[in-house]
Amino acid sequence: MKTLLRPLCAAAALTAMLAAPMAAQAHRQWMLPSMTVLSGTDPWVTVDAAVSNDLFVFEHVPMRLDGLVITGPDGAAVPHQNAATGKYRSTFDVQLSKPGTYRIASVGDGVMASYKLAGEQKRWRGAAADLPTAIPAEATDIKITHSQRRIETFATVGEPTTEALAPTGKGLELAPVTHPNDLFAGETAQFRLLLDGQPAPGVEVTVIRGAGRYRDDPGEMKLTTAADGLLEINWAEPGMYWMEAEVRGGKSPIEGAERMAVYVGTLEVLPE
Amino acid sequence: MRRLASAAVLTGLMAAPAAAAELNLSVEIPRMSVAEYHNPYVAIWVEKPDQSAVKTLAVWYDIKLRNSEGETWLKDMRQWWRRAGRAMTLPADGVSGATKAPGRHQVKFVGGKAPLGTLPAGQYNLVVEAAREVGGREMVRIPFQWPPQAAASGQAKGETELGVVSLSLKP
Numbered sequence: 104m105k106t107l108l109r110p111l112c113a114a115a116a117l118t119a120m121l122a123a124p125m126a127a128q129a130h131r132q133w134m135l136p137s138m139t140v141l142s143g144t145d146p147w148v149t150v151d152a153a154v155s156n157d158l159f160v161f162e163h164v165p166m167r168l169d170g171l172v173i174t175g176p177d178g179a180a181v182p183h184q185n186a187a188t189g190k191y192r193s194t195f196d197v198q199l200s201k202p203g204t205y206r207i208a209s210v211g212d213g214v215m216a217s218y219k220l221a222g223e224q225k226r227w228r229g230a231a232a233d234l235p236t237a238i239p240a241e242a243t244d245i246k247i248t249h250s251q252r253r254i255e256t257f258a259t260v261g262e263p264t265t266e267a268l269a270p271t272g273k274g275l276e277l278a279p280v281t282h283p284n285d286l287f288a289g290e291t292a293q294f295r296l297l298l299d300g301q302p303a304p305g306v307e308v309t310v311i312r313g314a315g316r317y318r319d320d321p322g323e324m325k326l327t328t329a330a331d332g333l334l335e336i337n338w339a340e341p342g343m344y345w346m347e348a349e350v351r352g353g354k355s356p357i358e359g360a361e362r363m364a365v366y367v368g369t370l371e372v373l374p375e
Numbered sequence: 376m377r378r379l380a381s382a383a384v385l386t387g388l389m390a391a392p393a394a395a396a397e398l399n400l401s402v403e404i405p406r407m408s409v410a411e412y413h414n415p416y417v418a419i420w421v422e423k424p425d426q427s428a429v430k431t432l433a434v435w436y437d438i439k440l441r442n443s444e445g446e447t448w449l450k451d452m453r454q455w456w457r458r459a460g461r462a463m464t465l466p467a468d469g470v471s472g473a474t475k476a477p478g479r480h481q482v483k484f485v486g487g488k489a490p491l492g493t494l495p496a497g498q499y500n501l502v503v504e505a506a507r508e509v510g511g512r513e514m515v516r517i518p519f520q521w522p523p524q525a526a527a528s529g530q531a532k533g534e535t536e537l538g539v540v541s542l543s544l545k546p
Contacts, residue, residue, distance in 0.1 A: 140450050140453070140456070140461075141447075141450060142446050142447060142448070142449040142450035142456060142460070142461070143443065143444070143446035143447035143448075143449065144442070144443050144446065146447060261461050261462075262461045262462050263461075285457070287457070373453055373457075374453075375453075375454060375514075
């Protein structure tokens with residue numbers, strides 16, 4: 104695939120990879136918080152954000168931070184601080200100045216288009232607003248994908264709260280039944296997967312425990328949401344877990360577009 | 376409903392004579408030969424058999440650090456933090472205390488008086504959890520009946536961060 108691309112296109116592809124909220128399929132996107140359960144006054148978490156195969160190993164490209172949306176316990180936006188992007192990962196800090204639960208997300212909403220122009224295959228990525236002028240009138244075989252991505256993690260100071268977890272109603276989201284910062288090995292957690300704010304049944308969800316490089320078996324769990332969108336995860340071991348779900352199809356506000364909604368969450372499971 | 380109400384009355388009656396019952400506890404913090412030693416953080420609480428916390432009796436931590444910095448590590452006593460600590464406002468009167476050096480520490484809790492207060496009659500566990508900076512974490516449980524009908528005792532022994540923990544109840 105890459106070998107077919109001319110140098111210019113390869114550069115474009117690399118840029119696209121860096122634009123994690125809309126990035127291509129092959130690699131896993133993730134955030135890794137320094138801590139998820141905190142005590143004390145005014146603590147901070149630092150978060151790594153990257154795109155890689157191994158979890159949670161920085162070995163491919165950093166995640167771009169332009170889609171960061173951090174929600175505080177009162178539902179208000181919280182700024183990220185000390186952001187930096189290196190060769191393999193981005194990093195940023197969040198000051199948790201109020202008690203309760205914070206939702207730390209990278210949210211992407213964009214369009215990918217492929218079409219033929221004078222017999223040549225073309226690709227385009229951008230914002231929905233730019234789509235009308237992006238594709239020449241003479242183009243044929245037009246395929247438009249509307250991509251909605253959410254990559255997120257959670258951190259709680261003191262008692263877990265749910266205001267920050269209120270669904271936005273856009274794309275795939277995780278609604279708590281079990282609080283995402285109250286996860287313990289040996290217990291079963293329940294979440295509800297939502298698509299556009301509605302329960303999403305029959306969606307396959309992949310759950311992988313981090314630190315796979317120290318094991319032979321990647322230990323990937325493949326789960327499916329029930330009729331009411333309910334997802335049950337049995338945490339056999341403590342650790343930092345990555346979960347991903349993807350839904351293709353469904354309605355998109357962009358005419359003629361196929362919608363692709365992706366959810367990625369990083370959840371910490373503590374020992375008893 | 377009527378049965379529930381009468382059970383409540385009965386519980387109330389049974390709780391009354393327990394007002395002066397005593398719960399005496401001895402917690403051993405083991406001496407360690409390590410290069411960097413800090414006294415452990417220790418939480419002592421009462422839970423129901425389903426592990427839901429009923430009362431936190433004591434939390435020993437760095438209460439004197441500037442800007443309440445000592446509270447940063449309270450979550451390392453992760454069971455206590457989950458079951459009780461995270462919902463509490465600290466420091467708490469009669470509950471918060473300074474960390475203790477290695478040795479045996481006697482603490483006494485009296486029925487009807489804070490922090491034990493009035494416990495409904497029933498089966499409980501006394502839980503002690505210790506977490507040490509640059510060290511490990513350990514938790515032990517001792518089951519007991521409250522109020523005690525007669526003098527009773529129980530014991531648990533930690534293997535790493537706690538030594539012998541013994542509980543004696545006086546009616």
